[in-house]
Amino acid sequence: MEGKGAGKIGGLALEMRHISKRFSDSTGIADFSLCLEKGKIHGLAGGRQAGKTLLARMLGGLCLPDSGSILIDGEKVNLRNPRDAAAWGIGNAGEESPYIIGLSLIEHLLLGAEFAPCGRMNQRTARKLAEELCEQYGIPLDVSLRAEELSRADWLWAEILRMLLQEKDILVLDAPDEIFTPQEMDGLAAVLRKACREGSAALILSRSMETLNACCDEVTVLPDASPVDSTQTPVKKEIAPGGIVLEARRFTVRDMESEADPAAGISFEVRAGEILCLLGRPDHGWDQVGAALMGTGSNVSGLVRLLGKEITHASARKRLAMGMAYLPKDWTRLGMIEGFTLEENLALERYREFREGGWIHRRLRRNEARKMLAESGLTDTAALKDFPGDLEDEELFRLLLARALDRKPVLLIAEEPIRRASAETAAFIRETLFAHRANHRAALVLTSQPEEAMELADRILVLHDGEIMGEFDPAYTMTRELGWYMSGQWRQQRYGGSAIEGEDA
């Protein structure tokens, strides 16, 4: 709290000098320096594995640098654990902040605070304070909710509110734009600017230069990694969409545990030679939609047709045999089996082809697996006898892609295929997807990232609360516009009365 008293704008709030940290798998950062001025919003851009999250973790006291020093208010500090970081006035909010089920939002806001023991009295005070802060800074958050009722965006707001409530001077935000829509990022920038006017400093880490340029005073680019530049549009061959591959009518996926259904009676079709993108909030149950379309979901109703045949309740086995393929975003959960070798994993979706009676035809399987490995371009770095855990996530994703496309599926369903990929892998995935499309096959991409949808899709359907908000052609749409429809503001304005003009320009 002494930092607040000394709140002179212009001094250095935080300085990182020659920070290095190296991990055994040769990732990390080398000789990184950064100055964070009081009263300014600083952006830090870097691609995947450039070390953004690593820096955020260092500032959060979750890992120590190998060499180099961190200075706060000109004083050298040693952040050994989160308590140290909190004591030095560093607040951290990121994508993976956990919550404790059963605690109220107010109790969460008080976590780690240096208030007197949390009695009832104190909670009431904190609540009043929180409500005041929300109003003062314009944070769209209802503090009476329980933690598990919050969406991911709400939760990020709560984290930010916690930093303000606990009077942190240095606000570190790790990749907020992966959760917030562009409009909410504007709101965030306004909040941070207000906080900075009172002497705080903010650091936003992100992959997207565009986002940082929009809301920061100055931007540092992390060396030796290229941030995703979404302004550069990839070359996509012009082809006329063919016949309907997948047709969904009044397609509904209910989620018994949440109020909003992942899909509430939506209708759409995917044509041959087309990439259709379903875009919605990240906490929107994409995996449930994916499961429903791949035949392992529950509470599905409506009508789904693949090439004219009804498959609404068909089994996964039947769908795979009919030429559907699935590309999950998280290989550990849905794509691969940890205890299996790559050879066994590459055979996963089509193991029935490699059998003689009840036995596995190993030679056939090995040959096919070798072919897929070559297609993914990983022959030098991976062997069929390796386990998935031996490989990097990106390499595994390439393998999943090769496996999915090896069967020449008529329809590929992909979850956030390039969101977490490095620039190089993203380019590979884009090329592969476009080649798939150029062969007059269809793809359905489920994503929460407007940039990703703009890059890949021929058409974008924006979903909010499981309903289609509108259809967009990326060639005539701006990323901001998508964010506006995603957050449901469009509907509020249309039906809620208080229309704000000029937003759709």
Place this chain on the structure above:
Amino acid sequence: MKKRAGQRSGRRILRSLTVFAASAALCAALFLIVNPRESGDGLQALFLSGFSTQAGLRKTLLFWPLLLLSALSFGTAWKAGFVNLGLPGQFIVGAALALAGALLFALPWWVCLLAAAVTGAAWSLLSGILKTRFRVSEVLSGVMLNFLALYLAQWLWEDALSGRGEGGASSAMPGLLISEGVSVPAGLFLALGLCAAAWAAERFSVFGYEVKAGGSNPEAAARAGMPVQRNATITLALTGAFAGLAGGMCVLSGLTETTLAVVSGRMGFTGMAVSLLCFGHPLGMIPAAFLAAGLWTGGEALPSAFPGEAADLLAALTLLGASVLHGKRK
């Protein structure tokens, strides 16, 4: 820095041997502390008498298939994603049915064994039903069913079977005499055959592939179009059958000196230790179960200065070490 498969299994064998050696050393150290003067004799009895003396070897050969089947049962369940703590219960119901068949109806030994296997499978499926219908953890229901089996068997036995010993002789399991006083029980061949079959099924069959996939990642297996639920049910029945078979063999081979409560409990956790120590490899279980059977026999032949539970202590230490092997290092 990639590990190749050959290196991996080599390292596993080395680790397992280290764990066993460490537990044995700890056990020996305990012997030295408890009674330094007689510790030499005690250690010799524990570690060697099961293999060197004729009577010891005879008993070891009787224990071997039981442990092998228990380990196989636990290992198979483990591969399919279950923790089969209900093993003693399955063992007991198998033993009870085999005994009833032998004493009440004087059935031939192989019919008794078949009945034991079927009962074991049914008992294990009870856990399965509780799991799929009511989402009860198979660990919890398994342990509870153990008690149910034990008290049920004791009660029924005392009522129905006391004083009916005459029918048993015709149902005793035959054996192959290899030298004077030492015979290889028929059950051993059966157990070894099942081990080999399990290994082949796991490694080369489509069913084995499906079960392993479903056990380690059911969601991914379902997405790949595998009948996860059906396979889990079949595997549960198989594991119960293995344990029931072990129970049947136990009574039919005339191992009646110790009570069923003690044998079944021991069988459960020694089998678990063997299975975990071998990383569930069915062929690896063959020598490991032999070793454990020998130690068990040795434990019963200990001089009076040492408790008969020494072999169990060793098994418990090994089990603890083996579970460390399976834990994920941070």
